[in-house]
Amino acid sequence: MSKPEPNGASPPAHDGSLGGFESVDKILEAHVPADKLAHVRRVMNGWNLGAPVATLPLAAPATEAAQRGDVDLQGYRFEAAPEQLRAPRVVRVGLVQNSIQAPTTAPFMQQRQAVHDRVREIIDAAGAAGVQVLCLQEAWHMPFALCTREKEWNEFAESAEAGPSTQLCQELARKWGMVIVNPILERDATHGDTIWNTAVVIGNNGNVIGKHRKNHIPRVGDFNESTYYMEGNTGHPVFETAFGKIAVNICYGRHHPMNWQGFGLNGAELVFNPSATVGELSEPIWPIEARNAAIANSYYVGAINRVGTETFPNAFTSGDGKPAHKDFGHFYGSSFFAAPDASRTPALSRCRDGLMVADLDLNLCQQLKDKWGFRMTARYDMYAEQLAAYVKHDYQPQVIKDPSLK
Ligand SMILES: NC(=O)NCCC(=O)O
Numbered sequence: 001m002s003k004p005e006p007n008g009a010s011p012p013a014h015d016g017s018l019g020g021f022e023s024v025d026k027i028l029e030a031h032v033p034a035d036k037l038a039h040v041r042r043v044m045n046g047w048n049l050g051a052p053v054a055t056l057p058l059a060a061p062a063t064e065a066a067q068r069g070d071v072d073l074q075g076y077r078f079e080a081a082p083e084q085l086r087a088p089r090v091v092r093v094g095l096v097q098n099s100i101q102a103p104t105t106a107p108f109m110q111q112r113q114a115v116h117d118r119v120r121e122i123i124d125a126a127g128a129a130g131v132q133v134l135c136l137q138e139a140w141h142m143p144f145a146l147c148t149r150e151k152e153w154n155e156f157a158e159s160a161e162a163g164p165s166t167q168l169c170q171e172l173a174r175k176w177g178m179v180i181v182n183p184i185l186e187r188d189a190t191h192g193d194t195i196w197n198t199a200v201v202i203g204n205n206g207n208v209i210g211k212h213r214k215n216h217i218p219r220v221g222d223f224n225e226s227t228y229y230m231e232g233n234t235g236h237p238v239f240e241t242a243f244g245k246i247a248v249n250i251c252y253g254r255h256h257p258m259n260w261q262g263f264g265l266n267g268a269e270l271v272f273n274p275s276a277t278v279g280e281l282s283e284p285i286w287p288i289e290a291r292n293a294a295i296a297n298s299y300y301v302g303a304i305n306r307v308g309t310e311t312f313p314n315a316f317t318s319g320d321g322k323p324a325h326k327d328f329g330h331f332y333g334s335s336f337f338a339a340p341d342a343s344r345t346p347a348l349s350r351c352r353d354g355l356m357v358a359d360l361d362l363n364l365c366q367q368l369k370d371k372w373g374f375r376m377t378a379r380y381d382m383y384a385e386q387l388a389a390y391v392k393h394d395y396q397p398q399v400i401k402d403p404s405l406k
Pocket residue numbers: 138218223250251252253275276277278281282
């Protein structure tokens with residue numbers, strides 16, 4: 001964990017990262033002999049159409065903007081097999097991971113403005129790269145203060161339809177003709193100021209298409225999020241956009257296979273997982289869950305994690321016996337794409353702000369459904385029966401005990 005700065009300011013983003021390295025991919029590149037590296041990558045990252053996921057060259061204005069802004073910009077291309085009756089359906093998608101830009105002790109207006117300015121810069125780079133659909137990280141407009149249990153941070157919650165972060169995304173959606181997924185802490189004034197953890201989906205004309213509220217609230221470690229917002233009540237919506245059918249599984253929802261499944265059943269071709277999670281808690285499971293969901297549900301997943309170490313003014317504890325501390329630990333970034341054919345991109349940096357761009361041929365979803373037949377073999381009726389019984393208070397687990405046991 002990083003040491004808190006005396007004035008409560010956040011230390012530079014690379015401080016506090018477990019091990020202090022940029023990414024596993026970079027370590028492999030630097031240390032695995034060239035003749036073995038291709039095989040290591042094939043086993044670890046899979047193949048797309050019989051080859052490693054190809055890199056995607058990006059336009060100079062995008063690469064220059066990324067360089068100027070110290071943004072880790074990476075580009076990849078997922079292909080599908082050519083078909084006789086359908087043309088390829090290639091959509092360019094972007095994932096943004098960003099650190100907070102002002103200390104958590106700064107006035108809230110200043111904190112929000114600083115992160116707005118930074119994210120505007122990154123979205124402009126995405127626009128210059130030709131991105132058509134873009135997703136930001138969970139609660140990107142504020143520090144991830146949900147560890148503190150202090151209520152003053154609720155001030156950052158805003159209207160999904162007309163709040164300042166939605167307005168910024170609408171402006172940029174219009175400017176670039178881009179669909180933008182805008183995950184925010186939502187204040188729902190029409191329901192008594194109820195607070196939700198929400199992803200607002202903004203169409204490429206700048207209109208709000210709809211919103212999804214996070215279904216599962218973490219109660220683990222310092223993630224004391226039930227102090228702040230309620231379990232979502234929007235089901236598993238899929239948003240039909242100009243560039244494909246998309247959905248959003250917010251952060252902790254990725255630990256729930258049925259949550260992923262719900263979006264798949266409603267026809268998603270691409271599901272984003274905007275997250276905020278730290279190394280000690282989840283780094284080993286991060287590369288697995290999104291990828292498994294992509295395979296099991298025959299859709300693409302864009303997994304996005306916040307980056308940097310955020311230090312708060314007052315120490316907090318989480319009832320886990322650990323000494324009081326002022327930060328969550330390090331948000332390790334590592335955003336990536338996973339495809340339904342089990343291939344994936346390398347990860348973005350664990351320490352720097354980043355923009356991951358990939359061309360996804362959405363035809364791959366149906367091709368994988370046809371290949372593996374997971375939907376057709378799923379036996380939903382059998383599971384519906386089991387779940388219907390399980391939710392009853394008098395459910396009896398189906399256990400057959402060895403009669404020879406005492
Ligand atoms: N924001 C959030 O849901 N974090 C929970 C931690 C995790 O799921 O890794």
